[in-house]
Amino acid sequence: MRVSTAPYGGLIITLTFVVGFVLSMLPGPDWAERFRPDWVGLVLIYWCIAAPNRVGVVSGWVAGLILDVLYGSLLGQHALAMAIIAYIAHRWHLQIRMFPPWQQAAAVLMLLVLDQLLVLWVKGVIGQASTFWPNWTASIVGMIIWPLVFIILRDVRRRADIN
Amino acid sequence: MSTLLGRRFSSLTRLIFVIVLSVVLMVLDHQAQHLLRIRAVLSVLIYPIQVVAAVPVRASAWVAELFGSERTLRQNNERLQAERLAHLARLQKLEALEAENKRLRDLLGSAARVADRAVVAELVEVSLEPFTRKIVVAKGSRDAVYLGQPVIDAYGIIGQVTEVSTYASKATLITDPGHAIPVLVNRNGLRTIIFGTGAPDRVNVPYLTATTDIREGDLLVSSGMGGRFPPGYPVAQVTEIVKDPNEAFLKISAKPMARLNYGKEVLLIWPGEWQTASASPR
Structure with missing residues (x-):
């Protein structure tokens, strides 16, 4: 049973993902690279929490697959990580919705770190591990801008009347 | 969805x-x-x-x-004119040297190197996943780009094409942690291999023992071993050599010659039929 009535809901959600892809591909200076948050992950977490009957594991997997093609990484690597964080966000969306803001941000941080860990783990298995310590700064930046992403996407959701 | x-x-x-x-x-x-x-x-x-x-x-x-102000344009113009003159002067010498080189090669009984065909390709995208170094260029299989094709800029080798689609292709840079390229030390012909590190301006030269004749400032050029990269293109310059008595090998860092983080264009090359001097005489 569909609760939502928004006719173009799916299209609008897809568009927010496209914006996420563009933001994660925008060229920037090298020093800024380690501060670039996982935009697609943030968008995915938001929709899993806010519209769980539209976005879930499969959308996360598709988004991850597109990231794999964009990044040129092993096909399935980001897809796997994204599907797993989508599952967690989807499974506990009622609780996460009720969290006070700081606790919500902490939950988002944990999901983003889990995403990075899963990707690193797959890279380690296929022997592509970098000699560098991974940049957790990206996840922390993701947590800091989470409230902003939340407000913007909530606005989008209310205007488009997506439930 | x-x-x-x-x-x-x-x-x-x-x-x-x-x-x-x-x-x-x-x-x-x-x-x-x-x-x-x-x-x-x-x-x-x-x-x-x-x-x-x-x-x-x-x-x-x-x-x-x-x-851009007129003044900057004028300055640019003057600078470019001056550079062009200097280059023309050097080019004359180069032509003479090329002719001489060809004569000498003929004497040695080996085929002359055919000049490599090069096509300018525009960069579409550079900053990808952190710690992997790849670029996307706006030339694809439509333009006869092939897997493993060498990519260079005006200063040296950038990397090789690792993925081709119709309109664009992705190249892995020599600084990518998964990339290695066979090189020669230009000064004495010592053969070795350069590995990427993931850092934007540093590559490693492992597996050289403490007694190896290599110095800071040595130029490393592609050796052509493996047949993927044509020989003789500059790859990197040795910047630091650390001798640790506890380690079997030297720790050597080098800086890529190509300006990997600058510019909007790269060159894709189709290496000609090159042969080394040891090729069978005609």
Whole structure:
């Protein structure tokens, strides 16, 4: 049973993902690279929490697959990580919705770190591990801008009347 | 989008399904490169995203050009004129040297090197995943780009093409942690291999023992071993040699000659029929 009535809901959600892809591909200076948050992950977490009957594991997997093609990484690597964080966000969306803001941000941080860990783990298995310590700064930046992403996407959701 | 699998299945069932699917994809992609075609199709679909992501860079370059003051343009013009004169002077010498080189090679009984064909390709995208070093250029299989094709700039080797789709292709830089290139020390012909580190301006030269004749400032040029890169292109310059008595090998860092982080264009080259001096005499 569909609760939502928004006719173009799916299209609008897809568009927010496209914006996420563009933001994660925008060229920037090298020093800024380690501060670039996982935009697609943030968008995915938001929709899993806010519209769980539209976005879930499969959308996360598709988004991850597109990231794999964009990044040129092993096909399935980001897809796997994204599907797993989508599952967690989807499974506990009622609780996460009720969290006070700081606790919500902490939950988002944990999901983003889990995403990075899963990707690193797959890279380690296929022997592509970098000699560098991974940049957790990206996840922390993701947590800091989470409230902003939340407000913007909530606005989008209310205007488009997506439930 | 989750209606793809319908509402009949629980989230957990779907998760298990996509995890299995991901693992199968990863194994296929890693083992056999079976998915190159799928990847090529997906690449065409996502090309618009890459184009949109490149818009701000192009726009800022365009605006800078538009509002560039007359004085800067004049200065640029003067500088370019001067550079052109200097280059022309050197080019004359080069032509003479090339002719001489060809004569000497003929004397040695080996075929002369045919000049490599080069095509300028515009960068569409540079900043990708952290710690992997790759670029996307706006030339694809339509322009006869092939897998493993060398990519250079005006100063040296940048990397090689590792993925080709119809309109664009992806190249792995020599600084990527998964990249290695066979080189010679230009000064004495010592053969070795350069590995990428993931850092933007540093590559490693491992497996050289403490007694090896290598110095800071040595130029490393491609050796042509393995047949992938044509020989004689500059690759990197040794910047630091650390001798640790506890280690069997020297720790050698080098700086890539190519300006990997600058410029909007790279050169794709189609190496000609090159042969080494040891080739069989005609």
